[in-house]
Amino acid sequence: MSDRARARAFLALCLARFREYYREPEVLFWGFVFPLLLSGALAVAFRERPPEPSRALVLPGPGAPRVLAALREAPLVRAEEAGADEAAQALRMGRADVVVAPPAEPSGSVEYRFDPSRPESGIARARVDDALQRAAGRADPVRSHDVPTGEPGGRYVDFLVPGLVGMNLMSAGMWGVGYSLVDMRIKKLLRRLLATPMRPADFMAAQMATRVAFTFLEVGALLGFAWAALGVPVRGSLGAVVTVALAGALCFAGLGLAVACRARKIETVSGLMNLVQMPMFVGSGVFFAVERFPAGVQPFLRALPLTALNDALRAVTLEGADLASQGGRLLLLAAWGGVSFALGLRLFRWS
Numbered sequence: 001m002s003d004r005a006r007a008r009a010f011l012a013l014c015l016a017r018f019r020e021y022y023r024e025p026e027v028l029f030w031g032f033v034f035p036l037l038l039s040g041a042l043a044v045a046f047r048e049r050p051p052e053p054s055r056a057l058v059l060p061g062p063g064a065p066r067v068l069a070a071l072r073e074a075p076l077v078r079a080e081e082a083g084a085d086e087a088a089q090a091l092r093m094g095r096a097d098v099v100v101a102p103p104a105e106p107s108g109s110v111e112y113r114f115d116p117s118r119p120e121s122g123i124a125r126a127r128v129d130d131a132l133q134r135a136a137g138r139a140d141p142v143r144s145h146d147v148p149t150g151e152p153g154g155r156y157v158d159f160l161v162p163g164l165v166g167m168n169l170m171s172a173g174m175w176g177v178g179y180s181l182v183d184m185r186i187k188k189l190l191r192r193l194l195a196t197p198m199r200p201a202d203f204m205a206a207q208m209a210t211r212v213a214f215t216f217l218e219v220g221a222l223l224g225f226a227w228a229a230l231g232v233p234v235r236g237s238l239g240a241v242v243t244v245a246l247a248g249a250l251c252f253a254g255l256g257l258a259v260a261c262r263a264r265k266i267e268t269v270s271g272l273m274n275l276v277q278m279p280m281f282v283g284s285g286v287f288f289a290v291e292r293f294p295a296g297v298q299p300f301l302r303a304l305p306l307t308a309l310n311d312a313l314r315a316v317t318l319e320g321a322d323l324a325s326q327g328g329r330l331l332l333l334a335a336w337g338g339v340s341f342a343l344g345l346r347l348f349r350w351s
Contacts, residue, residue: 053078054124055097057087063102067110070135071100077127091115097124158233161226162313163286165219166248170280170306172218173252174273177207178260182269201345208253208341215249216242223317235320243323244316247330248309251337255305257344280306305336 056079058067064081071079079100082090090096091113097120101111110132114121223241226232234241259276263269280286283293284306290298301307308329315321323330 051076054120054127055095056080056124056128057082057090057096057099059084059087059099059101061102062104063106063108066106067100067102067132070132071128073135074127074131077124077131079128087113094118097121098128100128157226157230158318159289159314160287161223161230161232162317163310165222165245166284166306166310166313167281167286168218168222169215169245169248169309170252170277172214173211173249174256174259174277176211176214177253177256178263178269178273179266180207181257181260182263182266185264186266204257204341204345204348207257208250211253211256212246212249215245219245232317234317236316236322240316240321240323240326241313244309244312244326244330247333247337248305248313251305251309251333251340254337254340254344258340258347259344261344261348280304283307285310303332305333308332 053076056071056077058064058071058079058081060081060083068079068081071077082096082099087096087099091099097114097118099113101113103109110129112125112128114125116122219241223232223234227234255276256273259272260269263272283290283297283301284304285301286306290301290307293301312326312329312333315326316323
């Protein structure tokens, strides 16, 4: 087959794959509608609102009225009186941040009951203690004043959106390619292609190319909505964002091909996909930073492709980093994608 004929065959494969996409409503839903619905839910959850007050419950006792009066003067503390059992239950279920046991005598000590593993509980303890110390006449030796800031880029939603983009690229790349491959194998379509002079490399490259083409629309829709509705900044160049996203899409399309290259059942490929994706869902910094894991585990998590993609997306969008500074992460994505594609090509079977 000549190069010109091979190019025509490649374009025909890509066109057939595009037709499969728009003829399957579920693909369009999970690729485009679901990310926008998820972003809409984030817009509601992270809408602009005043700081959330800490919830404090005060146990009954001789000193309770004095403690309640002091706490109700604090702007960031919402205090109520509750019995011991009710307060313990509220603290355990997260309906209260701290429980205050007032002293029986004015000179006695105040007891704070809180869960130090919950950040909001530690903040509540500090706010309550500050309010009570000031009400008791504390004089601060160092003068200070607060300057509240809310600059886009440092909020949790700013951290979360690039992680969601990376997660969507991984899921769409692996499922969009791997599921399609197994579906064609089940329907005996691959056997029909075996009778043509097409090479496996051309077929697999067409699968990856069509997956990458949808990257522009998926990433653009999600980032555009996050910028317009949530105020998530995009400080880097659009070219850098697109390049990082394309590297991620190619990487995970290659992984999808490698996982599904021999699977013959939907149940088999589903199990393999979940096996590969689950460690990255948990440990690649989608919902929280990799630094939260033990130091001994972090090097392994940094070597995962989704970790490199998420870190590069956050650096480009939130910090305005250029592509040169992300060279190591892009090389890691290229290595994962190249090795996966080569492995899938070597193990691929038409039937």
